Amino acid sequence: MTALPDGLRLRPAHPQDLDDIMWLEHVSFPTDAWSASQMSGELYSPHGYYVVVETVDEGAAPTVVGYAGLSSLAGNPVADVQTIAVAAGHRGQGIGRALFTELLDEARRRGVREVFLEVRADNPVAQAMYTGFGFEHIATRPRYYQPDGVDAWVMRAELPAASDAPAAGTRSVGPIGQEALDG
Structure with missing residues (x-):
């Protein structure tokens, strides 16, 4: 797991986080945000694994920041x-x-060997992060992100089996659909 700055913690997301996640969804993706019903379905899905990063300032209510x-x-x-x-x-x-690393760790725990994601063609920061994790651009979906008409890069990476995973502190691989990241 990648270390977070002081005052932040990563934890599993809960359905009660929906309002905070939706606020961040709308400010991060103003033209193509998911609906609350779509996100709620994801949070309740037995096939999904969602995590949040929140503030843990003493005396203040936690705020979801990722x-x-x-x-x-x-x-x-x-x-x-x-x-x-x-x-x-x-x-x-x-x-x-840190969020991406946790998703890849969960994929490994589930026995996943191959991870896919889509990333906006106009988001070089996210593309660079995924490439750094071993993802390769394998296809382009023209005008995938609507209403902006921005292409999506389809990226793919193979995950080593848990027993084949790199030693702690080395990079490995992982995926994504929407992204507003810090790289």
């Missing part, structure tokens, strides 16, 4: 990163990397 989700059917060796977002004021602190 979230990410993975989808993988039980027993299926393939997974998809569904979404990832980090609040603009918290980008550049490694939060996106």
Whole structure:
């Protein structure tokens, strides 16, 4: 797991996080945000794994500053990163990397061997992060992100089996659908 800055913690997302996640979803993806019903379905899905990063300042209520989700059917060796977002004021602190690393760790725990994601063609920060995790651009979906008409890069990475995983502190691989990251 990638370390987070002081005052932040990563934890599993709960359906009670929906309002906070939706606020961040709408500010991160103003033209193509998921609906609350779509996100709620993801949070309740037995095939999904969602996590949040929240503030843990003493005396203040926690604030969600990032979230990410993975989808993988039980027993299926393939997974998809569904979404990832980090609040603009918290980008550049490694939060996106920590969220992504946790999704890849969960994929490994589920026995996943191959991870896919889509990333906006106009998001070089996210593309660079995924490439750094071993993802390769394998296809382009023209005008995938609507209503903006922005292409999606389809990216793929193979995950080593848990017993073949790199030693702690080395990079490995992982996926995503929507992204507003810090790289």
